[in-house]
Each structure stands twice: as structure tokens, then as C-alpha cells.
Amino acid sequence: MTAAAEPARGAVDAALAARLARIVGDRRVLFRASELVAYASDGLPSYHVQPACAVFPGTRDETVAVVRELAAARVAFVPRGAGTGLSGGALADGVVLLGLNRLTRILSVDPDNRLAVVEPGVVNVALSRAAAPYGLHYAPDPSSQAACTIGGNVAENAGGPHCLKYGVTTNHIVALTVLLPDGEVVTLGRADGEAEGYDLVGTFVGSEGCFGVALDITVRLTPDPQAVRTLLADFTSLDAAARAVSAIIASGIVPAALEMLDAPTIRMVEASIYAAGYPVDAAAVLLIELDGALAGLEQDVTAVDAMCRAEGARAVRVARDEAERARLWQGRKKAFGAMGRLSSHLVVQDAVVPRTQLPRVLARIQEIAERHGVTVCNVFHAGDGNVHPNVAYDASNADETARVHRAMREIMDACIAAGGTITGEHGVGVDKLPYMDRIFSPQSLRAMCDLRDVFDPDRRSNPGKVVPVHSCREWHMAPAARRPAP
């Protein structure tokens, strides 16, 4: 049961780099340490590990050829989109990094059936821009949507503020063409009607690059709402804001988004270039978006306004125009960026708790933070119960670092104890790996290992992510040896 007995791997050496360069061109293969340093981190600045080589195919055919070359060489690789992930999922530790960000073609848009087919490197917001002339958009909107790619969104089953009403990535993926780690190309799902058989599309989405590479992705597009109202509700207590969230959810009104920012986050955003006009003396604000048909929208706005005030909101303001709305959203979506001003390192949590537990969990987070002397910034998808307690800190200060990590572990424990999960949208990657056996039994983790072995029996695609290695059965034995004949 030792990692040393993993399936044999080939070397990532100059000869391999040269073979890859013959496929994609010299300029698209990085092999020198000084060039690879740019790929040592993803969106989480706390991790630094360097790939041994990075390769950037420019076409589908090149991608297939590269993966086949890697298969022949028995070399492990890590697929990477824009590298905006927040779980260390795109880190390549001494293996090959497979950059897919050059595969940026939107292959088709079918407005009648509200479908689009895209390559994995298409940037999230670029897809919505392409659909805009038809009055459509791509609904899942991670905060990094201006940079993150659809391929990365598929790998992580990405969420975003508007997933409260419209669903996460997996609810919007219809079909996939997948390049398996051994170089075989397969089609999952179908776009021209109902698919039959196992839901391999649903199985692939959220597999964090461990099941292979999506070569093209058929997504569902969503009609633009006729009208949008964005409200900012201002609270003098975190608890009151959390209670307002529960009241709105229970009322049956489904906001397009229901986001919370606490006092430390508000002050950080307002001190940055992303200042949104949030009240700096508030204990918390709720950013609430209602959208849909014009008829009936004001009735919901009035109801939500009343619910916020009933729970103690000082003020509720409705954005007057698109400019004000955009400004309110910018503060939310750039909150992580604003935290970057403060210090070099950031711990990002992504737990989800049952929504009735929010007031209790938020109070607990505050108590833990105070006890360890750290400042937690809460900015999160309150409507889903998806909390993001983040701590910016100075990693060169050993004492502070230790306190931050202790506090974060306790916060995660509190969320798990409240009946929650360890990640709602960022993925497990390496960052949440230590928590996996807190929420899944050895049998469940083994089942996940077995599933991975179906797609990648050699365990070469994004090795070491998602499922702790020690939980895989017979790790010492190549999985091919224990699978019954088909």
C-alpha cells in the first residue's frame, strides 16, 4: 500500500519535450525551470509546485497527438484551463502540464435549441458574449468568469452567484467529446435528443481532470431575463442578515442570486479600486438579485424588501440603473482580488451548510476567528448555504500562519458537524484532500477510486487529486490486473 508501488512511469526528459515540440511547435513546449515557474500555482497562491514540462496544443488534433504521446511514454499529466481554480487542482508536481487555453473556438451556436458547442479553452464570459445576439447566455458564472474556461468549469463543476436559481455547471452540460488518458476519443451524452444508458456526462463533469480531457463541450444556453432588479440590504448584525436569507429562501421566491458580504469584506472592498458603494459601517450586506419576466417582478422586489426590513435591515436599496448594478456586482466578484491587496497569501474555504444552519455557523466562525486572533472575511453564496470564510495572511510569519491554519481546520470541522460538505464549487484538488475521509467512508472513497480507474486505469491524469491515495484498494496492483474481462 505504498505510493512507491504506483504503476511505472516514464521519464519527463528532453527527449519527450522534443517529441512534444514536433507536434505543437517549439514555442509551445516549456521545459526550462525559469519558464515553468509561471505555472507553479493556480488561483490559490499558497501552493507552489513546478511541472517538469508544459505543453500547449493549438488544435484538437494536436491535443489528441500530445495525449497519445504521453500515453506511449507512460507519463502523467495535468490538464489546465486558465489556472483560476481555488483548490490546487491544476498543480502539476514534476509531471507534464497540458495547457488547453489555446483551444478557444466556439464551434456552433444553435439559438433554436439553445445549445452551443465549444472547445475547452473558451473563456466563460466569451461564450455568453457569443450567445448575446440571440438573447441567450451561459448561466453558470464563477467570479473568475472573465478569465476561467469552460473546460475548467466542466472539470470543477463550477458554480457562481447565479447558480442559486439557474443551477451549477452539471445542470448545463448536455454532451461531451472526451479524450481519455490513453488517447481514445469517446462521445458522452447526445445533443440531438434524450440520451440512454449511464449518465457518463454527469459522471465526467466535476471529475477535476482525473477522467481525461474534454475536447468539445455541448452546453445549454439560457434565455436572458426580461428584467433584472438588484437590491442591496444593509444589516447591523450578521445574524439578522442570515435570518433574512432563511426567510427569503423559505418564501418560495427564488432570487437569481443571494450573496452576503460581512464587515471585514465590505471594508476591504471599499478600500480597493473595486469600491462598490457598500455601507462601510454595516455588519453585513446582502446582494440580492431578482430576475425574470417583468410582470410580477416588482411584487417580488417588494416582498424581499419587506422580509429584509422585518429581520432588521437598516436600509434596502434597489440599483437604479445598469451602471449601479454593475458596480454593486463588481465589489462582490472582485472581493478576492481586493483581499490580495492586504497580504500575499489567502486561505479560501468553500464549505456548504444546510441553510437553516447559517446563523449558527456564522456565529461559530466568528468565535473561532476571535479565539485564534485572525480576521476572517466572509463573502459567499448565502442562498445556497455555500460559505467562503477567507483569511488573508502573511506566510512569512510562522506564528500567524499556524494560527490561521488552526482556525481554518476548526471552521471546516464546524461546517461538517453542521451537516455540511467540504466544497461546494471549488473542488477538492489538493487543498481539501485532507478532509475527504471526514465526510466519506473508506468504502465510498474506494468506490470513487474504482470509478477513476475505469476512465484512467494507469492513473496518469491529474494524479494525486480528489481522492486520498491511501483509500484506493490494491494500490500496489495495476487496476487492469483486477478487472474482470468485459
Add this chain to the structure above:
Amino acid sequence: MTTAAEIAGRVRDAAERGAPLRIRGRGHWMSANRPVQAAAELSLADCTGITEYVPGDLTLTARAGTPLAEIADATREHGQWLALDPFGGDDGSIGATVATASSGPLATGFGTPRDQLLGVEFVTGGGDVVRGGGRVVKNVAGFDLVRLNTGAWGTLGVLTEVTVRLRALPAARETLALPVADDERALQELCTALRGLAPAPFACELLSADLAAMAGLPPRATLLVRIGGNTQSVRAQRAALATLGGGTAPVVDDVVWHRVRTASTAGDATWRLSRGPSRVAATWTAGRDALAPFAGAWMHGSPLRGTVRCTVPAASWAAGPLDHLLHAVTHPFDGARIAETLPTHAWSVLPSPVMDRLSRGVRAAFDPHRVLNPGIMGAIA
């Protein structure tokens, strides 16, 4: 109550003895007559009960054999609902609904089981009790064992517990019945107009004249639409639909949905055609052509999903040779065709659904001894 551990014991025993099991929910519907090579039956009829329901969380966890009706009753009390209404009615179990990925008219507004499901517990063919997902509404921890088991017909595991997302019932809701012309050109126009509705209706089903009559409506092609929202929204939606209905959109009792869902009786043959909403008018025509030789055959379609569901009553197909039925099921059509319920001996005549390398691998990984419903998904699974 049958526990997961007890079921795991049964499955391990079956694996050791090489005696495959036919998994049975409540046995009320969806048997589908699919051929299963089983030595014994594993019933989940006693694996019942809602295990966790906190209304404010809008989630519910129930043992797999819990009838949908029990979930509907429990949630209605709190002004909530599970927006899943599979054909066959509410006597069936939540586990069978998930295992067969069965949905009904509400799929138009709320999707299929895969969209409502948050967590599962299941027993693998090796007898392991495995959990995927959880009890929260957003969750990406680990690989997706939840969707993997949705529509797998129990061949990857015996579902023992299911967690679903609930919704609050809207303040106002009603069902409208629009008389429509169902020639292809008129239908095409209607369907284009339907795609422009905002908000999209909860459900929107086109019923053939026969089915409309069975549902207690005037015997003519009818568009049955279920809408909901706040009072102003519902008023506006009603007005928009009245325009489509040529000025009229009579409100009818919600009981029509129940009648549509339970129109089938044992022995009927049912299959679905689909190929995208933009071509649903032509799909409707294809279904009607296929059904033409059968007296009393009926169909309905979801214009916004692009699906058409065809049914030949038992008495009707049994009156002639089986070939006539098979000819109708395989009537030329360049889209997706999914058989729902057929006479047992018809399944083997039809081509097996494609079982690719990955599907075979998944099946082998989760049920290496092939003890769970062998044959139910075609020759390979």
C-alpha cells in the same frame, strides 16, 4: 425497516452463490417488463420512511422504498414540493424514480431526477455501502456517484437512501387547457411561440385527442400548461397563453395531470422520440404516423423539451402479430428513440442500447459478479 446493512448482506450472499437479484421497489409501476436473468428478488418495499426533513433547508432524505405520495404529503404540509412527477403516478418509490431516471410533465420546468438529486446511499454489487453527494444543495466533494446511479436501473448499486432538493410552492398556480391544431405547420408555429414564453411554464404537454379524452377533457388536441408564480406573474402568463390559444385558455382542475400520468395500464407499450425542441412538430408527426395502425393509441409531447411519448394499449398491439408493434417502435426517425415499456419478448428483438467501453467498465467496477439486475439495460448490463 430494511437497513442498508441487511441489503448489503443479501447482495454479498447473492454474489457468493452466483445467484443474481432482481431489484424491486414497490412494484407499482415501471417494471417495464425488461428481461432480467435473476434467481431471486430483492424488494425495497420495507426500506421506507423519511429520515430527515428540515423544511427551512428545502431538502429531504428518504429511504429508497418511500412512495412519492408520502413525500408529497409530508412536504405539502409545509408549503413545499418535490418537483418530480414521473409517469405512473405517486404510488411508485423515490428510489425507483431515481434508478430509472423517470420524469414527467414537470421536467419542462424543473428537469429530470439528475437535476433534483443531492445525495444517494447505495449497496454495490460487492456488498459495500457507499454514499455519494450529501444533504446540501451544492456539493462538488468527490466524483459524482449521484448522477452515475441516476438511470442506471440498479446495475451499479441498490439504492437505499436518496436526498432530494425541494421547492417552496408558489403563491399562485394553475393549469390551463388550450385547444390547438396539431397539423405540423400549426404546431411548428405554436412551439416557436412557446419558446418565447417568459417565464417558462412549470409543465407544458401537448396531448393527442385520445389522451385528452382519457384525461377528462374535450376529445381534441390540447396543450396542457401548468404555470406558477406570484399573482401578477400568473395573471400575465395566463394572458400570454390565452393569446396562443386563440383568445381562450380555460383553467382546468390540476387532477388532469394525475390522469395523464396514470393513463397507461399494465401491458401497454410505450416509447419516446426526441431530437430537440426546434423540430418537435416533425417529431409529433413521426409519432402519429407510427401509431396510425393501432386503435386507441395515444401520445403526448413536451414541446419545450423536444420529446414525444407514444403508447399503444395492450389490447391494441396484442390483437395483431408482435411485428406490427416492433415496426411502430422502430418506425424511421432520425433522432433519439428510447423504449420505456414493452412486452418482455420485444426487448430481445430490439437492438441493445449501446454499451461502450466506459459503460462496460463502470458496470464491471461496481458489480463485478453481475448480480444486480443483469440484462435490464440490454445484453451487456
